Amino acid sequence: MTDEQIRDEIQRAISEERVMLFMKGTPDMPRCGFSARVSQILNATGVDYAAMDILPDPRIRQQLSGLSGWPTIPQLFVKGELVGGCDIVTEMFESGELAQTLGVEQPGRAETPAPQAPAQAPPLQIE
């Protein structure tokens, strides 16, 4: 595969996949803690997403970072736009912004029955 073919493939994935994650390893078998965290967050939101493992060829990462201007992996794209890496995705997940960006319900709210979320103050909480 030439560098150009790799770049085209990455470009295609970014523009055609609504939610596209570039990571080390795969969602089932992540090979880096940061990639693992982002794929777990996406799994928690229940969104459909595509993932590409950047490890099989070092040129994937080179071409990706060249396109995105972002030096680290993972990289999450939504509708063709770079959302961020692990720090930003984690922050956005915690604030609820991520669900909004992904166009899904924040897990644990609304129609999801919220299994462990107590309706009001938790009974008997001892510090």
Place this chain on the structure above:
Amino acid sequence: MGRRRPVEASGAQRGAAVPAPDAGRPAARKPAAARYLLRVPSTEEVKERIERALPGARATVTDLTGGGDHLRAEVVYGGFAGLSRIEQHRLVYDVFDGEIGGAIHALSLKTSIEAPEGET
């Protein structure tokens, strides 16, 4: 870690340990292999570089693993105003052009415009 710092020697004693430059025989040359091409910058150095590149910024840099290559930087900078998170992080990453993913395996970032509450 936990290693006690040696008691500071007085200036005179320290000076005495260093051979004078013209002590008769040529100073031993450092072997070329001692150059670290992928030297890992210290947390202090990372902090200074961020603060130098972004005037007025305050950075707190910690070593997440103790190995020196997984760093976390919390950066408070007025110049982040009006920028998206991505753009804020890019400003900081740009300080270390090419080193992230290399010598610095990971630089975890948290950027903010104002200091978090409770800090001054």
